[in-house]
Structure formats: structure tokens, C-alpha cells
Amino acid sequence: MAKCRVCDREAWVKIPWANTWFCREHFIEYFERKVWRTFSKYVSRNHEKILFTVSGGKDSLALLYSLAPRLVREGYSVSVLFIDLGIRGYSEHARGIVKEHVESLGLELIVFDLKKEYGFTIDDLAFAVYNHLFNRPVCSLCGVIKRYIYNLVAYKRDYDLIVTGHNLNDTYGFIMSALTTGQVSELIKFKPYISGGEGFIAKAKPLFFNYEYENRLYTIAKDVKVILHPCPHAPREEHGLVSSYKKQLRILEKNHPGIGLMFVKNILRNVIEPLSKVVQEKRERKLVKCSICGMPASTDPCSFCRIKIKIDKIKTKSYTS
Ligand SMILES: [Zn+2]
Ligand SMILES: [Zn+2]
Structure with missing residues (x-):
């Protein structure tokens, strides 16, 4: 019987890349400490009002539960933003789940209804994409829309930091895709923290070094209900470059546990951080x-x-x- 590294009780989970076992309680502790370490190492101390963007999926809810209570204790003001994208059979369900969690944590919830505010939904957008009226995939357009709304809401309501639940698998996919297409200057977007300025609100990704596997486990350990089925528009993106690399990572991790984490850590330190100093100066102008x-x-x-x-x-x- 495998035992927890901390307390010697029967283990609940194995962390393959660390070759370590934890009981449920100590896995929760390990996870929360890891998220806090990323946050405190990378994010500037000058923030006060923090906006969590929560979709109802495992990543954003794992982030909310593991980080928001700690931030509140540390004296930060914390609110949650949910965007109702108007996806049939999906958004309404997500909205209900998010509302329940945010209430149970005693936080303020801001709901941004895309249809009400701008007169269209992601379903409308998907319809246009399938009819070849846009030459970009739905998920990429939806990403533009979400990022715009995060920034707009934070800007109008005076938040000084936006936190999102991007996990390591996403980041790996994005970085590999940027490298494959030669869009090297895009790499500067993939950092755990991007400072703000000139109408752009600072952004943090405290799950930058967390595998999606860990995030899912944390929600199970904490009994947090999440949306498990993927967005109905996601299957159409399955053959996209980012998805292909995410699949590749899952295969790699089987024989090389921790390879993705090592890649992301090293490319951040050796390539992305030095590169962003050069590229950012050019962009600002x-x-x-x-x-x-x-x-x-x-x-x-x-x-x-x-x-x-x-x-x-x-x-x-x-x-x-
Ligand atoms: Zn234990
Ligand atoms: Zn505009």
C-alpha cells in the first residue's frame, strides 16, 4: 500500500512527475501551496482589486477555491466575472454552477451577458464560422471576445488584476503552436504574469505550472462540482494545432512524467522572459x-x-x- 509522503496514511493520489503520493488532505495542501507559490513569485505586490474569470470548468474553479480565500485573508478585494456566451445547452448550466460556488465562497459575482450587451452569442458566431464567413476557428474568435470583455469589465470597474485559469497543458499547446508556425514574438503572451498599463489591466495565470490533471484532482478532492462535458463547439477544433500538441503532451507524459512542466519552466526562463523585454518595448509604441x-x-x-x-x-x- 502506497503511503502519503506527509502523514504516512494510505495514499489517495500519485503525482507521477514528482514520484510522490499524497492522502486527500495533504494533496489539497500541496495544491494550494503550489498555486500560492506561483502567485507570490510572479505577481506584483501592487495590486488591490482582483477579478477572477470563472467559466465553470475544472481549471477556473480549482483556481477560485485554491486562491481566492487566501487572497481575501491577505486583504485583497476579490470578485468573480462570469461571461454568459449564449451557448445553447451549455452557458445556462455553467452560469448556475458558477453562481452556486461564488455564493458559497461569499464573493461578489459579476455576470456579463454577451447577447444582452452586444446582441450576439457564440452560437451566432459559430454559425457564421461554419458558413465560412470568418477565416478563423470559433475558439480563437471566442478567445478574442473573452479577453476583450475581461479587460473591459476590469477597466470600467477599477480592478487592477485579472486572474485566469489557464493550465500547463494549454500553455504547452499554445507555445508549441507558436513555435511551429514561426510566430516567435507571440511567445511573450505566455507568462504567469503580464503587467498592465495604458488601459490594459494586468493579468495573472496562477495555474501556469499546473497540469489539467492536478486541477481536476483538486476539484474532486474538494468535492467541487464542475462542468465536465466540453463546450459543444470544441470538437470542431480537435484537429487544430493546439489540440494536437495537447494530445502529444499526454502521450509524452506517459513515458516521461514531468516533461511538460520542465519544458514550460525552461522556455519561460530561457526564452520568453528575455524575449519579452525586447518585444514589449517595440509594441508599446x-x-x-x-x-x-x-x-x-x-x-x-x-x-x-x-x-x-x-x-x-x-x-x-x-x-x-
Ligand atoms: Zn497525508
Ligand atoms: Zn473596439
């Missing part, structure tokens, strides 16, 4: 103000407004014809 929404952007109109203009046009056409 190129910022413009979007003439439609007034938010800072690298293009005018900003990428969100360009999506919105296109979807508005498509909707007007389909209603009138």
Missing part, C-alpha cells in the same frame, strides 16, 4: 485607440469591434433576406 469602442488596441478598429461589425452585418443580411 504601436498602440492606438479603437475609434469605435475607445479601448486601447494594436489595430483600429480593435479585433473585438471587427468581429462585432462583421457579425452585425451577417445578422442584418439574414434577417432582411
Whole structure:
């Protein structure tokens, strides 16, 4: 019988890359300490008002439970943002789950309803994508929209830090995909912390060094109900580059436990951090103000407004014809 490394009781879980076993209680302790270590090592001490973005999935809920109570104890003001993307048979369910958890933690919940605020849903967007009206996949467009809303809500309500639940598997997929397509300057986005300025709110990814496996285990250990089925639009992305690399990582980890963690740690230190010093300086000079929404952007109109203009046009056409 395998035993917990800390207390010698019967083990509940194995951490393959550390070749370590934990009982349930000490796994929770290990997880929370790890998340806190990432947060305190990378995130600036100058923040006060923190906005958690929570989708109802395992990652964002693992992050919320493992970090938010600690931040509240440390004196930070913490709220949660949920975006209702209007995905049929999915968003409503997610909204209910998130509401339940946020209430049980005694935090403030901000719900941003995409349809109410902007008149379209991700289902509308998906319909347009399947009809070849956009030349980007739904998940990539949805990502642009979510990032825009995170920043907008944080900016308008004076939050100074946005935290998201990106896990190590996602980051591995994004980094490998950026390398494969030669978009090396994109690598600077993949850091545990990006400082803010000029209308951009600072961002932290405290699960940067956490495998999705760990996050899922934490929600099981803590009995946190999460949405288990994937977004209905996700299967269409299965053959995308990022997904392929995430699959590859799962295979690699079987024979080389910890390889993904080692890769992400090393590329962050040896490539991404030195590179971001060079690229960021160049980028700052190129910022413009979007003439439609007034938010800072690298293009005018900003990428969100360009999506919105296109979807508005498509909707007007389909209603009138
Ligand atoms: Zn133990
Ligand atoms: Zn705009």
C-alpha cells in the first residue's frame, strides 16, 4: 500500500512527475501551496482589486477555491466575472454552477451577458464560422471576445488584476503552436504574469505550472462540482494545432512524467522572459485607440469591434433576406 509522503496514511493520489503520493488532505495542501507559490513569485505586490474569470470548468474553479480565500485573508478585494456566451445547452448550466460556488465562497459575482450587451452569442458566431464567413476557428474568435470583455469589465470597474485559469497543458499547446508556425514574438503572451498599463489591466495565470490533471484532482478532492462535458463547439477544433500538441503532451507524459512542466519552466526562463523585454518595448509604441469602442488596441478598429461589425452585418443580411 502506497503511503502519503506527509502523514504516512494510505495514499489517495500519485503525482507521477514528482514520484510522490499524497492522502486527500495533504494533496489539497500541496495544491494550494503550489498555486500560492506561483502567485507570490510572479505577481506584483501592487495590486488591490482582483477579478477572477470563472467559466465553470475544472481549471477556473480549482483556481477560485485554491486562491481566492487566501487572497481575501491577505486583504485583497476579490470578485468573480462570469461571461454568459449564449451557448445553447451549455452557458445556462455553467452560469448556475458558477453562481452556486461564488455564493458559497461569499464573493461578489459579476455576470456579463454577451447577447444582452452586444446582441450576439457564440452560437451566432459559430454559425457564421461554419458558413465560412470568418477565416478563423470559433475558439480563437471566442478567445478574442473573452479577453476583450475581461479587460473591459476590469477597466470600467477599477480592478487592477485579472486572474485566469489557464493550465500547463494549454500553455504547452499554445507555445508549441507558436513555435511551429514561426510566430516567435507571440511567445511573450505566455507568462504567469503580464503587467498592465495604458488601459490594459494586468493579468495573472496562477495555474501556469499546473497540469489539467492536478486541477481536476483538486476539484474532486474538494468535492467541487464542475462542468465536465466540453463546450459543444470544441470538437470542431480537435484537429487544430493546439489540440494536437495537447494530445502529444499526454502521450509524452506517459513515458516521461514531468516533461511538460520542465519544458514550460525552461522556455519561460530561457526564452520568453528575455524575449519579452525586447518585444514589449517595440509594441508599446504601436498602440492606438479603437475609434469605435475607445479601448486601447494594436489595430483600429480593435479585433473585438471587427468581429462585432462583421457579425452585425451577417445578422442584418439574414434577417432582411
Ligand atoms: Zn497525508
Ligand atoms: Zn473596439
